[in-house]
Amino acid sequence: MVKEYAEAATNAHQTSEKGRERYGTFIAWFETALIVLGLLGILLLLPHNTGGDGWVRFTALSAMLTQGQIPDIKYSMVGPFFSIPFWYLGKIYQTPFWWISRYNVFVFGAGLLATYWLLKDRIARGLLRKFFLLLVVASMFSYHLLFYYGEVFTAIFVAVGCIAIVVGPELGGWCAIILGVVNTPATLLGLILLDAKHILETRRLRFVLVVMITIALIMLESWIRRGNPFGIGYSDDYGVRTIMPYSGRPGFSNPFFFGLISLLFSFGKGIFFFAPGLLLPIRKTLRKVQEGTNVDLFATYTLWMS
Numbered sequence: 001m002v003k004e005y006a007e008a009a010t011n012a013h014q015t016s017e018k019g020r021e022r023y024g025t026f027i028a029w030f031e032t033a034l035i036v037l038g039l040l041g042i043l044l045l046l047p048h049n050t051g052g053d054g055w056v057r058f059t060a061l062s063a064m065l066t067q068g069q070i071p072d073i074k075y076s077m078v079g080p081f082f083s084i085p086f087w088y089l090g091k092i093y094q095t096p097f098w099w100i101s102r103y104n105v106f107v108f109g110a111g112l113l114a115t116y117w118l119l120k121d122r123i124a125r126g127l128l129r130k131f132f133l134l135l136v137v138a139s140m141f142s143y144h145l146l147f148y149y150g151e152v153f154t155a156i157f158v159a160v161g162c163i164a165i166v167v168g169p170e171l172g173g174w175c176a177i178i179l180g181v182v183n184t185p186a187t188l189l190g191l192i193l194l195d196a197k198h199i200l201e202t203r204r205l206r207f208v209l210v211v212m213i214t215i216a217l218i219m220l221e222s223w224i225r226r227g228n229p230f231g232i233g234y235s236d237d238y239g240v241r242t243i244m245p246y247s248g249r250p251g252f253s254n255p256f257f258f259g260l261i262s263l264l265f266s267f268g269k270g271i272f273f274f275a276p277g278l279l280l281p282i283r284k285t286l287r288k289v290q291e292g293t294n295v296d297l298f299a300t301y302t303l304w305m306s
Contacts, residue, residue: 024126031129038136039109042145048101054148058100061087070225074232076218077225078183079153082107104145104152111156118163154180154187165198174210182217185232 050058053075060071061080065087071077083103090096112132119128135141144152157180164173181191192211199207219229241248246255264270 028126028129031126031133035112035129035132035136038133039105042136042142043102043105046146048098048146049148050097050101051147051149053150054101057150058097058148061100062096072225075150076183076185076221078179078221079150080148082153083148100148101146103148107153107156108141108145111160114160115163118160118167122167150183154184156180157183158187158190162194178210178214178217181214182221185218188214188218 056073057075057077057080060069060073060075060077061083063069064071064077065084083100086099086103086106087096090099112135116125116128116132141152141155157176161173161176161180164170164176166173177191177194181187188211191214195207195210199205222231223229246253262270264272266273
């Protein structure tokens with residue numbers, strides 16, 4: 001009698017375990033389907049355009065591919081260079097404009113795949129899927145994926161690079177970060193801060209080479225495209241003339257301090273209005289989550305914030 005009861009209890013436990021396993025599998029597939037459907041919706045259902053800066057990049061890329069003209073625009077061509085295969089896809093299906101205006105959707109999707117591949121064995125996969133869902137439907141990415149701007153390329157490459165620096169492969173992570181920064185040279189200051197933090201933590205001065213290589217690549221692109229390694233392309237770029245004495249002048253005449261205050265606190269436009277979560281005290285939370293993972297989440301987050 002006791003033996004039969006034990007066998008029945010064991011069978012019931014196994015049945016319960018199988019039920020939970022099937023439910024977990026269903027949830028995993030359901031969440032994955034939502035992510036894929038969200039990306040497909042952004043790709044196929046929402047209206048896409050190149051946008052102002054994106055149009056400049058698109059016309060420069062088209063002129064280079066059709067007429068052999070070296071672009072002399074003020075924007076970097078690193079990100080657009082990776083979109084060349086999509087431009088040629090437009091010769092087979094739809095148009096180059098159709099594919100190029102949707103290029104950032106593919107960059108974003110590739111970034112999600114790379115992040116999942118790096119973290120799937122270190123963080124609960126369900127948590128990763130929920131995080132991806134938030135990025136697809138409840139982040140600023142959703143809007144920026146509709147255009148051919150360069151910010152998505154830089155953000156994805158730097159983010160994936162920061163993860164790779166922490167979990168490996170470290171060399172691949174630095175390469176991704178360098179590409180992202182060269183695509184947006186204004187983020188060089190952020191790279192210097194990130195690199196300085198990493199040097200202090202690892203006590204290895206060799207990582208100074210990362211900044212040096214990045215600066216060299218930025219100068220090389222300027223040299224190839226403008227004939228001057230110091231030609232940033234903004235020398236003739238005039239801002240709107242206002243009552244401020246520094247307005248309406250070429251180059252970066254606006255004081256850095258005022259520009260920083262505007263970027264952070266400008267009502268309706270500042271980063272603290274768009275991403276208030278940056279102000280949350282999350283160190284304790286990340287440390288707590290880290291106890292159940294094999295990755296230093298706080299280190300990844302602080303590298304990204306740098």
